[in-house]
Ligand SMILES: Nc1c(NC[C@H](O)[C@H](O)[C@H](O)CO)[nH]c(=O)[nH]c1=O
C-alpha cells in the first residue's frame with residue numbers, strides 16, 4: 536500500500552513557505568471528535584510552526600463531514616480575506632452506503648467551493664474502513680492528516696499570492 540511507504544507528517548524533503556503573511560480558516564467536523572480534535576491540533580500546530588500567527592487562524596466546528604462544504608462556503612463568503620480554508624473530518628465506514636455518499640459529497644463539495652471563490656480549500660478528511668485506520672492517521676504510525684492539510688494550505692496560499700503578484 537502506498538500509505539505503508541509514506542508518513543502524512545514527513546515533510547523533511549520539502550520546502551515549506553513562511554506562513555506569516557497568510558490568513559487561514561479551519562472547519563472541523565464534530566463527528567468522531569477524538570479523531571478530528573487530533574487532526575485539528577496537528578493542523579493548528581503545523582500552521583504555527585511554519586510561521587502562521589494565531590490571530591490569523593479562524594477556527595469553526597460543524598456537525599459532520601457533510602457540513603464541511605457549507606462551512607467552507609460560509610467562511611469564504613463572510614471572510615473574503617482568507618488565503619486558504621482547511622476542512623478536517625473523519626468518515627468511518629458503517630453498515631450501509633451512507634459512507635460513500637458523505638465522502639463523495641464532501642470531496643466534490645469542497646472542490647466546488649474552491650473553484651467558486653478561487654481560493655484553496657483543503658480536503659483534510661480521513662475516509663477509513665475502521666477506527667484504527669483513523670487513529671493511525673491522526674497522530675499515529677502514519678502521521679497526522681492535519682499536518683498534511685496545513686502544509687498543503689500554506690503551499691497553495693503561497694502559490695496564489697505569487698501568481699497574483
Ligand atoms: N457517519 C459519519 C458522519 N455522518 C454525519 C454526516 O456528516 C452529516 O452530519 C449528516 O448526514 C447530516 O447532514 N459524519 C462524519 O463526519 N463521519 C462519519 O463517520
Ligand SMILES: CC(=O)[C@@H](O)COP(=O)(O)O
Nearest residue numbers: 627629630631632633634
Ligand atoms: C459514515 C456514516 O454515516 C456511518 O457512520 C453511518 O453508519 P451506518 O452506515 O451503519 O448507518
